[in-house]
Each structure stands twice: as structure tokens, then as C-alpha cells.
Amino acid sequence: MTLPPADSALGKLMATLPRPGRVEWIGVRPARAVRMQALDEVVAQAGAGLAGDRYKGGSGKRGVTLIQAEHLPVIAALSGHASLEPALLRRNIVISGLPLLALKDRRFRLGDALLEWTESCDPCSMMEAALGPGGFNAMRGHGGLCARILEGGTIRRGDALVPVIDAVAV
Template identity: 40%
Template sequence: VEAVSGRGLHGDRYFLDRGTYSQSSRDVSREVSLIERETLDAVERDYGIPVGADEHRRNLTTAGVGLNRLVGARFRVGDAVCEGVELCEPCSYLERHLAREGIRDALVHRGGLRARIVSDGTIERGDAIAVVGDARDAARSRLDDA
């Protein structure tokens, strides 16, 4: 997928200004959103709520990277450079959309990351995420915390 600065991922609902919050007065970047595969696994394990990669409404599913640590950090994914803007807390729309009671509570503070695209590029399945700049330890794997 092509990541376009100031727009988002080519073809995404926010790229096309058709996202649920496209007309929100809240000034926050919705150019790209990411969620950890480990979180989805934990939600199923701990809450009994399965969430498929095509259901969570984030753009990218990652593995081995603690996304919460990327708030305020620049990182490269594929050829694109992004900057973590804020945690992507779950909304009531997700719970209604999936019709799975408890999913919102299960994802509080681990619902992913919103990021803006700083530099255009192509993102492909399997691309690594690497922190750009001085914050080299920002993207330590969650497994390293144990």
C-alpha cells in the first residue's frame, strides 16, 4: 500500500474522507493506525473475544513491537516514515460494529497507535518497524519487558 503524507494509506476510508471520524473537530492524525498481534491474541486468551485481522479497524497489524512506546517517536515501516501521535483507544463504534460485548474494555490502553505519515513510501506485508533518530529503544519488543 502507498502511504501518503497528509492523507494516509491510499484507498483507506480516511484517505477518502469517509471514515467514522473524518469530519471530527478534534485535530488528530488518522493517517495510519496500528495494532499489535500480541494484543489480539491476549484479548482472545484473557477475555474469550476473538478479533480477526480484518475486524479490528486498524490499518496495520504488527508483531514484536511495543506500539505504546512509539507515541512521539518517528519510525520507518517499509519505505514510509511515520510519527506516533497518540494511543488509539477503542470506541463504542467498534463494540457495536463487532457485536462483541466487552471488546472495548479489553482494548483500553492497548487498542493500538495513531500515527501521521512524515515521508511517503510503500508498505508491504512483513516490513519491519524501526525507530528513526535517537529513540532507538522505543520499539523494544514487548517480550523484552518480561
């Protein structure tokens, strides 16, 4: 996607966000098919991933996954649950207060780290097992995003997610 020029009317609208996001939950999964471990903080490693996560050391395209906190009750309702624990959805970081879609093709600061959007984090077939029949479809459009870690640093619960408006992911 090519973003509109920053000084255009649409560019200005796309750069205007209500407020920074906030880290509500952090989790890593050290190996395939094991439950995620909730953490208060994690080290993001440039070009790799989150320390202790099974994706660490990969291509970096999926260095970290984020999901919007406001989508958790929607996913729960659509899958027939009263509520959902973030670990069940297999995303690394839950963010509140900021529409993650506004980060598409952009860079952003998360705690001490600099990240960039790489792709949407669509649900996989494991959501059917995790959420029950229809779980895959309950998550469609609510799966969050994948990001590459450009500059490493510590990410803590309560940290802000702040878009870097002048920087565009390449």
C-alpha cells in the same frame, strides 16, 4: 511528553529496543461501515493516509493506525473469543515483535514510509458491536497507535518497523 535527553540513562533505555517490528497484516476500509479489505501492500501518502482508506485526505493525524500483534490474543481472551481476525479491530496495520508503546512521541520507518506517533488509538463504541458485550473494555489499553505520514512510500507485509531514535515527534 518531553523525552529525556538521548545521552541520559533513561534516554538510553528508552532507545534500546529488542529488535525491529514486522508488518503482519495490512487493511484499508474504503467507506464507513464496510468491512476492511486485507492487502499485501499499500501506498502511504504524506500528510494524507493510506491509498484506498476512508481516512485518506483527512488532517493526517490519523493517517494510519497500528496495533500490536501480541495484543490480539489478549483482546480475544478478554472479550470471550478463541481468536480474532485483525479486520474486526479496524486498525490498518498489525505489527509484531516490537512494543508499540516504545514509539510514543517518536518517528519511525515502516517500509518505505516515515511516520510519527500522534496519539493512542483508543477503542470506540463500535468495538462493543464487533466483539460483543465488554468489547470496548477488552480493547482498552490494547488499541494501538495513530500516526501521521511524513514521507510517503509503499508498505508491504513482512516489512520492518524501525524507530528513528534521534527523531522526536513534534
